[in-house]
Amino acid sequence: MIQLILFSHSSKSQESPKKINREAVVAGSFYPSSQAKLTSMLKDLFALASPKETQNTFAIISPHAGYIYSGVIAASAFNQIDSNKKYKTIFVIGSSHRYSFEGASIYDKGNFTTPLGEVEVDTETAKNIIQSDTVFQFNADYHIPDHCIEVQLPFLQYYLKNDFKIVPILIGTNNLATCKKIADGLKEYLSSDNLFVISTDFSHYPSYADALTIDKNTADAIIKNDVEVFSKNCKIYNLSNTTNLQTPICGYSAVISFLNITEPLKDIEIKQIRYSNSGDVSQDSSAVVGYWAMAFSSDSICKKGESNSEFSLTQKDKKDLLHIARETLENYIKTGKRPTIDTSNFSPTIKQNCGAFVTLKINENLRGCIGRFNPEEPLYKIIQEMTISSAIQDYRFKPVNKSELNDITIEISVLSPLKKINSPEDFILGKHGIYMTKGNSSGTFLPQVADETGWTKEQFLGHCAQDKAGIGWDGWKEAALFIYTAIIFREEDL
Numbered sequence: 210m211i212q213l214i215l216f217s218h219s220s221k222s223q224e225s226p227k228k229i230n231r232e233a234v235v236a237g238s239f240y241p242s243s244q245a246k247l248t249s250m251l252k253d254l255f256a257l258a259s260p261k262e263t264q265n266t267f268a269i270i271s272p273h274a275g276y277i278y279s280g281v282i283a284a285s286a287f288n289q290i291d292s293n294k295k296y297k298t299i300f301v302i303g304s305s306h307r308y309s310f311e312g313a314s315i316y317d318k319g320n321f322t323t324p325l326g327e328v329e330v331d332t333e334t335a336k337n338i339i340q341s342d343t344v345f346q347f348n349a350d351y352h353i354p355d356h357c358i359e360v361q362l363p364f365l366q367y368y369l370k371n372d373f374k375i376v377p378i379l380i381g382t383n384n385l386a387t388c389k390k391i392a393d394g395l396k397e398y399l400s401s402d403n404l405f406v407i408s409t410d411f412s413h414y415p416s417y418a419d420a421l422t423i424d425k426n427t428a429d430a431i432i433k434n435d436v437e438v439f440s441k442n443c444k445i446y447n448l449s450n451t452t453n454l455q456t457p458i459c460g461y462s463a464v465i466s467f468l469n470i471t472e473p474l475k476d477i478e479i480k481q482i483r484y485s486n487s488g489d490v491s492q493d494s495s496a497v498v499g500y501w502a503m504a505f506s507s508d509s510i511c512k513k514g515e516s517n518s519e520f521s522l523t524q525k526d527k528k529d530l531l532h533i534a535r536e537t538l539e540n541y542i543k544t545g546k547r548p549t550i551d552t553s554n555f556s557p558t559i560k561q562n563c564g565a566f567v568t569l570k571i572n573e574n575l576r577g578c579i580g581r582f583n584p585e586e587p588l589y590k591i592i593q594e595m596t597i598s599s600a601i602q603d604y605r606f607k608p609v610n611k612s613e614l615n616d617i618t619i620e621i622s623v624l625s626p627l628k629k630i631n632s633p634e635d636f637i638l639g640k641h642g643i644y645m646t647k648g649n650s651s652g653t654f655l656p657q658v659a660d661e662t663g664w665t666k667e668q669f670l671g672h673c674a675q676d677k678a679g680i681g682w683d684g685w686k687e688a689a690l691f692i693y694t695a696i697i698f699r700e701e702d703l
Contacts, residue, residue, distance in 0.1 A: 229349070230319040230327065231377075235356045240276045240363060244324045250276060251284070251367040258284035259483045259646055260582045260627040260691065263504045265511035266290050268405035268467065270431070272500035273303065273360040273460075278487045279410070279500040281649055285483040286502035287364045288583055293562065295371040296404050298331045300395065302378045302467065303357030303408035304460045310381035312344040313391050313466075314351040321359065321377065325366040331374035334398070338376065344390040351379050357408040357460070365406075368585070380462040385440065388462055392469030399470055401511045407467050409460025411499030412446075414453040417488040424484060424499035427457050431503065432479040436468050453496050471505060478506050483689070489648050522623060526559050527698045533589055534567055534596045534619045535700070541597050542609055550589060563588040564624035566655060566695075567595040569609070571616045577603040582627060582644065582653075582693075592621065622655050622695040630690050638666045642695055645670075645678050647688040652677025656695050 236242040241250055258281055271286040272279035305314075317335035321328040339345045352358070358377045365373065380391060399405070411424040423446055430442035446457035458464065471477050482502040488494045522530075533550060540548045552560065565588060566580025577599035584591045596619070601608040609617065627644055630636060636643060639660060644653040654673045658664075664672065674684035 228318050231316055231321045231349070231352055231359075233321075233323050233359055234354060235359060236324050238275070239356060239360055240280075242324055247324045247363060248367065250280070251363060254280040254284040255288065255368070255583065255585075256581075257281045257649055257651065258288050258583070259502070259689070260644070261288050262482060262627070262629050262691075263289045263478070263480055263506045265506045265508055266504045267399070267401070267403070267507060267510050268407065268471075268505035270407045270409060270464070270501060270503035271361055271364070272410045272502075273357040273408045274410055274487070274498060274500060276360075278490050278498070279485075282483055282485055282500040282502045283361070283364055284368075286504065287368050289480075289482060289502075289504035289506075290368075290404060292368050292585060293370050296369075296373050297402040298334050298398065299365065299373050299375045299404045299406060300378060300398065301358045301361050301375050301406045301408060302380065302463045303355070304462045305351055305355055305379045305381045306357060306459070307354050308351050308381055310348075310351065311384075312346060312382065312387060313378050313380045314346050314348045315339055316349065316352045316377045316379075317347055318349065321362055321375070323359065323363050323366065325363055328362050328366065329372070329374045331376050334374075335376050338394055342390060342394050344387060345394060351381065352377065355379060361406050361408050370585075380466060383462050383465075385436075385465070388466040389469050391466045395466075396470045399510060405467060405505075407460065407463050409458055409463055411458050411501055412486075413455040413459060413498050414496040415451050416453070417486065417494035417497050419451055419454065420486045420488070420497045420499045423451070423454070423457050424486065424501060428481050428484070428501050428503065431464065431468070432481065434468060434472055434477050434479055436465060436472055439465060439468055474507065474510075476507050476509050480504050480506070483646070485648055522558060522696055522698075523556065524703065526556055527621075528703055529555060530559060530589065530592050530621055530623075531619060531698070531700055531703060533592050534621060537593045537596045538569075538600055538609070538617070538619070539614060542600060542611055542614060547593060547597070550593065552589065555589060559588045561588060562586065563591070564626075564693075565591050565595060566622040566624070567592060567599045568620040568622065568655075569599050570618050570620065571613065576613070576617060577606055577609065578655075579603055580622065580624070580655075582624065588623065618700050620697065620699045622657070622697050625694045627691040627693050630692055633666065633670060633685070633690065636666065636670075636690065636692050638664075638669060640694065641692040643670065643673055644691040644693065645673060645680075645685050645688040646691075647678065647680045647684055650678045650680050652679070655697075657697055
């Protein structure tokens with residue numbers, strides 16, 4: 210927590226400052242300054258992140274610490290939004306770390322830059338908000354040194370498929386009446402066309418054990434969608450004698466302003482997605498910072514939600530996907546190059562983003578198996594990528610060589626969306642695959658593993674926890690559990 214510096218300033222600038230981009234200030238410290246290294250790191254973070262658990266998500270809570278500490282949690286939050294959606298405006302709201310001032314400052318005199326390029330500011334919307342009430346202003350000094358908005362932007366740049374504009378908002382006060390005014394000025398923008406990203410870490414510097422309790426209670430207060438409940442929770446901890454605790458949540462003003470918008474609405478669901486704290490990475494349990502990924506969803510706000518129709522593949526779809534896998538395997542092992550895929554005769558179904566695993570076998574013995582739950586590309590591209598990965602990147606086996614090609618058979622498992630379960634009783638052995646996460650560890654078994662091994666449910670979960678997630682035989686009992694089904698087809702079946 211950076212100490213607040215009191216700064217006196219008139220609520221509205223009399224003269225418009227020279228237009229200037231807000232340059233990245235924590236590139237190279239909070240995240241890599243190299244475009245290539247940042248892209249690679251984001252790819253890894255999303256691979257470790259929790260999958261999509263919510264539909265019709267219109268807002269998320271995401272941490273803003275260094276990516277090595279909170280990046281997986283942030284990626285878990287961004288996974289809850291629709292990567293293919295074309296958002297009109299994304300409101301990124303944080304609480305000022307450097308300055309204390311009345312109201313909120315909105316940067317409207319230039320764009321934000323990161324190693325991934327410029328992020329365009331929706332200057333028209335920003336100016337309209339500034340002019341709507343004296344609670345809003347512009348002052349570049351507040352934005353230039355603060356990291357809480359900047360840290361969110363590379364996730365948006367990497368994850369979203371369409372161009373987007375932001376309205377960056379820094380709040381400089383914890384005054385409840387002022388936060389209510391800020392909410393009043395923003396509530397008209399709560400719609401299916403827009404997204405809100407609330408940037409905040411949770412507890413600062415208590416012990417690991419204390420952080421677990423404080424952060425869970427604070428997150429539980431948020432999901433009540435009640436300003437008074439959240440405020441009371443934070444007040445209790447601010448007045449407590451908890452050792453080293455500086456704050457239960459550093460973005461208090463950002464969160465409470467947003468709760469003032471959502472509290473009157475009836476069908477809001479706020480979900481806790483994933484938690485960790487800095488001690489999980491640093492191994493220092495004496496003083497930690499907490500991080501939550503949370504998601505706000507609503508059917509009435511997001512009227513254009515995803516279809517609930519059941520996903521299916523035709524025989525032609527299956528043949529096309531197996532052909533891609535076979536041609537890719539043969540060509541890559543022989544030449545080291547990927548074949549070009551002709552998509553002209555593909556159905557729209559296999560052009561959708563969808564998770565899948567590719568399994569290679571020789572005489573029914575596993576030769577490689579790798580997949581992806583949260584793809585950022587169409588299914589046919591995922592099949593090509595996972596075929597190559599299964600052939601050369603499965604750490605359990607040596608890379609496939611040319612002499613094996615004629616003996617290898619290919620099996621594809623196209624996955625349904627993951628569904629979180631509260632009890633292993635909801636897991637049906639042989640029907641469901643299992644995906645489990647605990648901290649930064651995760652692992653999965655496909656549904657067909659049950660038939661291939663003959664394991665009991667407890668053995669299935671135990672082996673997944675121990676052999677795949679690396680969290681010990683009984684680790685599944687404390688892990689977050691997800692189930693999914695799979696459309697499974699093999700070369701010999703078609």
